[in-house]
Amino acid sequence: MRDVARLAGVSVATVSFVVNDSKPVSPATRLRVESAMVELDFRRNAVARALASRRTRIIALLFPVLQHRLSDNAARFFTGAAEAAAELGYTVVLWPEPSDPDALREFTSDGLIDGVILMEVRLDDHRVDRLLAAGTPLTLIGRTRDPSGLDYVDVDFEGMVELSIDRLQALGHREFALLEEVERADLDGYGPVVRVQETFHAVCAARGLRARTLQCTPDPAGGREIAATLQEEAPEVTAVLVLNDRAALGFVSELGRRGVSVPDDLSVVLVASTREVSEAADPALAVTLLPAAQLGRMGVETLIGRLDGTLGELRHELVMGAFLEGASLAPPR
Amino acid sequence: MRDVARLAGVSVATVSFVVNDSKPVSPATRLRVESAMVELDFRRNAVARALASRRTRIIALLFPVLQHRLSDNAARFFTGAAEAAAELGYTVVLWPEPSDPDALREFTSDGLIDGVILMEVRLDDHRVDRLLAAGTPLTLIGRTRDPSGLDYVDVDFEGMVELSIDRLQALGHREFALLEEVERADLDGYGPVVRVQETFHAVCAARGLRARTLQCTPDPAGGREIAATLQEEAPEVTAVLVLNDRAALGFVSELGRRGVSVPDDLSVVLVASTREVSEAADPALAVTLLPAAQLGRMGVETLIGRLDGTLGELRHELVMGAFLEGASLAPPR
Known part of the structure; x- marks a missing residue:
């Protein structure tokens, strides 16, 4: 405030009158004070001070929307998160990750946000380091290579793959x-x-099961291409796990066109996907569901528990999705 | 500030020292002041005052995520909006619409948000009235029955339907x-x-074209059901416009299974959808693309233009999406 007063050539009291609107000030003086405030980025500090020991009850789901298009599943995470936040008296907003990594460190410094839920976490994720360095309360949906010091909830991908193999092996x-x-x-x-x-x-x-990887572009055309060459390239395969939704639809549709029957000739399980994608295929695919809304909800509950001090030890939780049978499973020929 | 001082039993200057952290204050006094501030909801007012003539450069894309699940296309709107905002030095956050309609009026009163972009607009939309009553700068993506007094950008659904009919009629x-x-x-x-x-x-x-409406549940099963009865119920139909993505996939897949050829027996155009949905069908469907990212971008540019005072007259703009040919169009048999 002293800097503003000096820059504007007015008294500290006058600055205070303008900021608090507590006494009339001439338009010219107000303009001088306001210009000085802008110059000194006073606003930011004023808000920060006002909020320093307070809470806005707004939390951010930070998503790298400028790098990854927001997927249907990310949208489900957000819906689950928004519901949980509303129940707990908070608002969760979906916040695009700043494209400048350095901006992350300042992300919460103005006190508008109480804490952050981070999505699309990589094994080595610089964003985690930056947010921790800034002292930002943080929960991960996903996890880094060593997440031992952080709260996280994540999909139990390992369990979902193992369950899919269980069903097929049986x-x-x-x-x-x-x-x-x-x-x-x-x-x-x-x-x-x-x-x-x-x-x-x-x-x-x-x-002792034989395993091979088939790679394709992540679209229906990629799935069709694999279906077209499967009999020649991998005639021994009787069971396929598919990790990409769009490739799965092309894969199954092209098998049908070529007279390869799902499930009689080939059993198919979709991994970490949705009922909607399963039903869009013909036949409907067996699927381990990605528990997206549940993860969003748990992420919010974890962060708010940490903010409110009701969560004691670090929360490390892996969540399985349900297994939907579909019509794509049968014994091998 | 006077009320806080009175409630805490300290001088106005002491309150000022605490708020501005400008002089040391004993922990006990600080606690008394802070408690009084909480009681008077001082924080809210302080922030509001600090921000009253300032701007946070944060705008909200308000989406009824608790009522409608966020769709893949809504996610595209957000991506376009986020990119445009970043370019203009703003941040756009996706803000779930408060489930309590009255909360809308207070939505921007704390000054955290400079303005709002409203999505999923209905012909008669109470949210518009409430936000206008609150004095919130507002842009619509979509439009009400009478949007003449508001800035809006919307999809040219009328133009997209007419273009689809043009192609089929030709x-x-x-x-x-x-x-x-x-x-x-x-x-x-x-x-x-x-x-x-x-x-x-x-x-x-x-x-002078014959037109009929076929209604189904908005999922692949609904589309399959229509495909199964089409020859019997509507044997004269040679061209179908489809407005629902998930129904479209089931519709086309079931036609194929029944030996009805798209496009030789039936031409199909998907309305207001995406390249991804078109390609997931077999054959790929002709589609008028929903220009989602472009609308998100234009919504942001419009609102920021209004906030910055660079936009003069009201902006009323309808946007067509491109027409992708696909492989689902042929002359009628």
Whole structure:
């Protein structure tokens, strides 16, 4: 306030009158004070001070929307989060991640936001370090390579893959394939993809099942291409786990067109997807559901529990989705 | 500030020292002042005052996420909005609409938000009245029955329907059907549905084309059901416009299973959808694209133009999406 007064050439009291609107001030003086305030970024500090020991009850779901398009599933996370927040008297807003990484550190410094839920977490995620360095209360949906010091809730991808293999193995399948996206630089180090791959191969190896990976572009055309060459490239495969929704639809549709019957010739399980995608395929696919709304809800409850001081120890929780049977499972021929 | 001082039993200067952290104050006194501030909801007013003539450069895309699940397309609106805001030095956050309608009026009163972009606008929309009554700067994506006094950008649903009919008519089609959702209470008065229906029937009537409406549940099963009965119920139809993405996938897949060829037996156009949905069908469907990201961008540019005073007259703009040919159009048999 002293700096503003000096810059505007008025008394500290006059600045106070303008800020608090507590006494009339001439328009010219007000303008001088306001200009000085802008120059000194006074506003920011004023808000920060006013809020320093207070809470806005607004939390942010930080999503890298400028880098990844917001998916249907991310939208479900947000819906679950919004419901939980409303129940607990908070508002959760979906906040695009600043494109400048350095802006992250200042993200909560103006006190508008009580805390942050971070999504699309990578195994090594610089955002976590930056937010922690800024002292921002933080919960992860997802987890880093070593999340031991952080609150997180995450999808139990390992459990979902193992459950899918369980079901197929119980039907007699021994020749497995995982259909997944071609490696992309922007997926490198993205936890879900890495965890599904590793679990698939580890579980198959431990059980003496044959396992191979089929990679395609993440769209219906990619799935169709794999379906077109499957009989030639991988004739032994009788059970396929699919990790990409859009590829799954093309894959199943092209199998049908080629007279390969799902499930009689090939059993298919969709991993970490939705009832809607399952039903859009013909036949409807067996699917391990991504518990998106539940994760969004748990992320909010965890962060608010931490903010309110009602959460004691660190929360580390993995959540399985339900298994929907669909019509894509049968014993191998 | 005087009320806080009186309640805390300290001088106005002491309150000022605490708020501005400008002089050391004993912990006990600080606690008394802070308690009084809480009691008087001082925080809220302090922030409001500090921000009264200032701007946070945060705008909210208000979405009824607790009533409608956030769709894939809504997510695209948000991505476009976030990009435009970042370019203009603003942040746009996706803000769930308060479930209590009265809370809307207070929504921007604490000055955290400079303005609001409203989505999922209904023909008669109480939210518009409430936000206007609160003096909130407002832009609509969508429009009310009479939006003449408001800034809005909207999808040109009328133009998209007419363009679709143009293409089909040029191929020789004269027997049209519109496949759309069964009437639902929560869609009553929802502009896009009403406008597509009205335009479809008006354009067909004006051109002497036969038009009928087929209604189904908004999911693949609903689309399959229509496909299963189409030959019997509406054997004359050679061209179908589909307004629901999920129904479209079931509709086309079931036609294929029954040996009805798209496009040789039936031409199909998807209205207001995406390339992804078009490509998930087999064959890929002709589609008028919903220009979601562009609308999100224009909504942000309009609101910021209004906030910054660079936008003169009211902006009323309708935007067409591109027409993708797909492989679902042919002359009638």
